[in-house]
Amino acid sequence: xxxxxxxxxxxxxxxxxxxxxxxxxxxxxxxxxxxxxxxxxxxxxxxxxxxxxxxxxxxxxxxxxxxxxxxxxxxxxxxxxxxxxxxxxxxxxxxxxxxxxxxxxxxxxxxxxxxxxxxxxxxxxxxxxxxxxxxxxxxxxxxxxxxxxxxxxxxxxxxxxxxxxxxxxxxxxxxxxxxxxxxxxxxxxxxxxxxxxxxxxxxxxxxxxxxxxxxxxxxxxxxxxxxxxxxxxxxxxxxxxxxxxxxxxxxxxxxxxxxxxxxxxxxxxxxxxxxxxxxxxxxxxxxxxxxxxxxxxxxxxxxxxxxxxxxxx
Amino acid sequence: xxxxxxxxxxxxxxxxxxxxxxxxxxxxxxxxxxxxxxxxxxxxxxxxxxxxxxxxxxxxxxxxxxxxxxxxxxxxxxxxxxxxxxxxxxxxxxxxxxxxxxxxxxxxxxxxxxxxxxxxxxxxxxxxxxxxxxxxxxxxxxxxxxxxxxxxxxxxxxxxxxxxxxxxxxxxx
Numbered sequence: 169x170x171x172x173x174x175x176x177x178x179x180x181x182x183x184x185x186x187x188x189x190x191x192x193x194x195x196x197x198x199x200x201x202x203x204x205x206x207x208x209x210x211x212x213x214x215x216x217x218x219x220x221x222x223x224x225x226x227x228x229x230x231x232x233x234x235x236x237x238x239x240x241x242x243x244x245x246x247x248x249x250x251x252x253x254x255x256x257x258x259x260x261x262x263x264x265x266x267x268x269x270x271x272x273x274x275x276x277x278x279x280x281x282x283x284x285x286x287x288x289x290x291x292x293x294x295x296x297x298x299x300x301x302x303x304x305x306x307x308x309x310x311x312x313x314x315x316x317x318x319x320x321x322x323x324x325x326x327x328x329x330x331x332x333x334x335x336x337x338x339x340x341x342x343x344x345x346x347x348x349x350x351x352x353x354x355x356x357x358x359x360x361x362x363x364x365x366x367x368x369x370x371x372x373x374x375x376x377x378x379x380x381x382x383x384x385x386x387x388x389x390x391x392x393x394x395x396x397x398x399x400x401x402x403x404x405x406x407x408x409x410x411x412x413x414x415x416x417x418x419x420x421x422x423x424x425x426x427x428x429x430x431x432x433x434x435x436x437x438x439x440x441x442x443x444x445x446x447x448x449x450x451x452x453x454x455x456x457x458x459x460x461x462x463x464x465x466x467x468x469x470x471x472x473x474x475x476x477x478x479x480x481x
Numbered sequence: 482x483x484x485x486x487x488x489x490x491x492x493x494x495x496x497x498x499x500x501x502x503x504x505x506x507x508x509x510x511x512x513x514x515x516x517x518x519x520x521x522x523x524x525x526x527x528x529x530x531x532x533x534x535x536x537x538x539x540x541x542x543x544x545x546x547x548x549x550x551x552x553x554x555x556x557x558x559x560x561x562x563x564x565x566x567x568x569x570x571x572x573x574x575x576x577x578x579x580x581x582x583x584x585x586x587x588x589x590x591x592x593x594x595x596x597x598x599x600x601x602x603x604x605x606x607x608x609x610x611x612x613x614x615x616x617x618x619x620x621x622x623x624x625x626x627x628x629x630x631x632x633x634x635x636x637x638x639x640x641x642x643x644x645x646x647x648x649x650x651x652x653x654x
Contacts, residue, residue, distance in 0.1 A: 176532070177530075177531055177532035177535075180532050180535060180536065181531075181532070181535045181563070181567055184535055184536065184539045184563045185560065185564075187539070187559075188539070188542070188556045188559040188560035188563055190556070191543075191546075191554075191556030192554045192555070192556035192557060192560065193556075194555075194556075195554040195555040195556060196554050196608070202555045205547060205555075206546075206547050206549075206555060209547040209548070209549075210549045213499070213502050213503065213549070216499055216502070216503040217502060217503045217506075217507075219503065220503035220504045221507055223504075224504060224507040224508065291507070292503075292506040292507060292549070292550060293506055293507070299598075299601075299602060299605070299612055299613060299617075299618065300552040302550060302552060304549050304550070330552070331549070333549070338549050338550075340552075344613075345611050345612060345613025345614065345617065346613075364613075365613065365614055365617060366613040366614060366617030366618075366621075367617060
């Protein structure tokens with residue numbers, strides 16, 4: 169009897185494994201049914217995710233804020249002085265302001281380049297079940313979003329639309345290890361390939377062995393044929409370290425992306441690129457130090473000594 | 482397995498899946514955070530017999546494969562979780578001290594989360610996907626393990642109660 173149960177268990181295990189391998193094969197061969205099921209699941213979950221995004225909006229950054237508690241201590245002390253009503257209003261206001269600021273920045277960038285865009289809210293971030301870096305946004309095929317469209321925010325490149333669902337889309341972030349983008353060094357016009365590394369840091373490999381780069385060089389997207397997946401001119405990042413290894417065929421460098429991928433709230437999908445390549449027009453201006461005013465006081469000594477404060481001399 | 486047990490288990494799995502997809506993924510958690518659904522599925526498998534553990538892994542893996550945050554081929558997580566679900570329930574079978582000790586089950590489930598992710602990674606490599614550099618993978622695995630070790634003790638009593646209610650048996654934890 170026990171032997172029969174054991175055999176049944178083994179048979180079930182084998183059947184399940186074969187089924188899973190069958191599913192992998194079907195998906196890799198591009199059978200539309202499998203993709204359809206995934207699209208259906210995403211369509212069903214999209215409204216719930218939007219609801220979740222709205223509900224968790226005020227506390228979304230709680231866990232990351234805990235890590236940077238020391239940095240925000242002075243801000244917290246100032247906030248303690250506020251009364252309860254003002255504190256609640258302030259929290260709500262800050263959340264809306266941050267989203268507005270991100271939206272305004274993204275629209276400014278898109279407007280400067282004359283892109284046709286659609287703005288979107290991030291409704292989900294990739295979970296630990298995947299090693300890929302991705303986000304889900306609340307616009308999809310109904311809003312004109314298609315696969316391989318560039319996604320930007322106020323600071324520059326965010327990633328590229330990987331999968332489109334009716335009312336949402338999966339965006340592969342530029343930090344994803346599989347992400348590759350052709351970039352151009354602003355000013356010097358050298359070209360190279362930038363690869364994501366799973367963090368905010370990317371690795372640039374120049375294509376020409378005669379080219380050299382230096383720390384502080386700004387990288388912009390080189391653009392693709394018909395502006396997909398990348399529209400040209402989008403700021404990507406800044407060179408932070410140059411690898412001058414002897415014997416290397418071409419020079420490589422570490423690049424820090426302009427966009428902070430861990431704090432993305434609002435993004436913009438470029439539906440249509442500019443008619444003319446904006447070249448280096450979108451590169452963010454370096455912050456200029458605020459001049460500190462110097463006050464010079466001229467004191468002319470009086471002829472006779474003045475009496476002291478307590479009246480004694 | 483009775484129809485009642487199957488339908489209630491399926492309902493619970495779907496609810497946890499929706500919570501994971503709609504709420505947990507919204508939180509900007511350090512290091513990528515944790516997968517509540519994965520932890521729940523492995524806890525459930527740990528409480529089950531090996532054949533039910535494999536079946537649990539199959540269902541949970543299929544749901545994870547259908548998630549929009551999963552970029553791999555459909556079936557990849559299914560394959561991994563069948564093996565891990567079977568393995569974790571097989572490890573507990575016959576060793577009552579393993580199942581009755583919360584520390585052991587925390588260690589078992591946390592290890593299973595890491596093993597599942599490593600297997601997924603290896604399968605991705607076999608399928609020719611780019612998985613990134615060693616440092617980011619190691620960091621992700623380590624942080625994921627720490628989060629799992631923190632989350633398992635909190636969810637374990639609830640999962641055990643739900644399991645006992647559906648299984649109609651006394652709590653074994």
